[in-house]
Amino acid sequence: MKLYLVQHGAALAAEVDPERPLSPVGRADVDALARFLAERGVAAARVVHSGKTRARETAERLAAAVAPEAAVERRDGLAPNDAIEGPAQDLAAGAEDTVLVGHQPFLGRLVARLVVGREDAGVVAFEPGGLVCLERQEGGEWAVAWMLCPALVPGRGRGGAG
Numbered sequence: 001m002k003l004y005l006v007q008h009g010a011a012l013a014a015e016v017d018p019e020r021p022l023s024p025v026g027r028a029d030v031d032a033l034a035r036f037l038a039e040r041g042v043a044a045a046r047v048v049h050s051g052k053t054r055a056r057e058t059a060e061r062l063a064a065a066v067a068p069e070a071a072v073e074r075r076d077g078l079a080p081n082d083a084i085e086g087p088a089q090d091l092a093a094g095a096e097d098t099v100l101v102g103h104q105p106f107l108g109r110l111v112a113r114l115v116v117g118r119e120d121a122g123v124v125a126f127e128p129g130g131l132v133c134l135e136r137q138e139g140g141e142w143a144v145a146w147m148l149c150p151a152l153v154p155g156r157g158r159g160g161a162g
Helices: 024-039 053-066 085-093 106-116
Strands: 002-007 046-049 072-074 098-102 131-136 142-148
Touching: 002 053, 002 106, 024 053, 046 053, 053 072, 053 098, 085 098, 085 106, 098 106, 106 131, 106 142
Parallel strands: 002 098, 046 072, 046 098
Antiparallel strands: 002 131, 131 142
């Protein structure tokens, strides 16, 4: 099983829009990521998000490219400061390749818990529009297969190196 953990794309500030939808840069970054993944044959059976607008929009854009047959699912317990134990147990029991779109610090803690067994271990550094691919091994343990930050994706919305 592969697990694609994605931090939502860059969002508008709460002062601009309290719902915090994706910004134009966030939309462009996520669209570039979706194209990049699709061109490389990445596919998933499920796409799950936290329910926050920026995560839902990110999930919908990715699903169109890598899981066109899947319904995009809202799931409780994926907010920035939610406990990770429930989602970690659910993922351990899963069998389908899954895209999970969420937030920091939740995603970083989830990766640490799955890979090293401790949520306080600093395993990866997420950024908006970034992705970490975990792969479940034969014995059930998880390993980081690869990681992608928006700066490495052709056609991203930021222009330049920042």
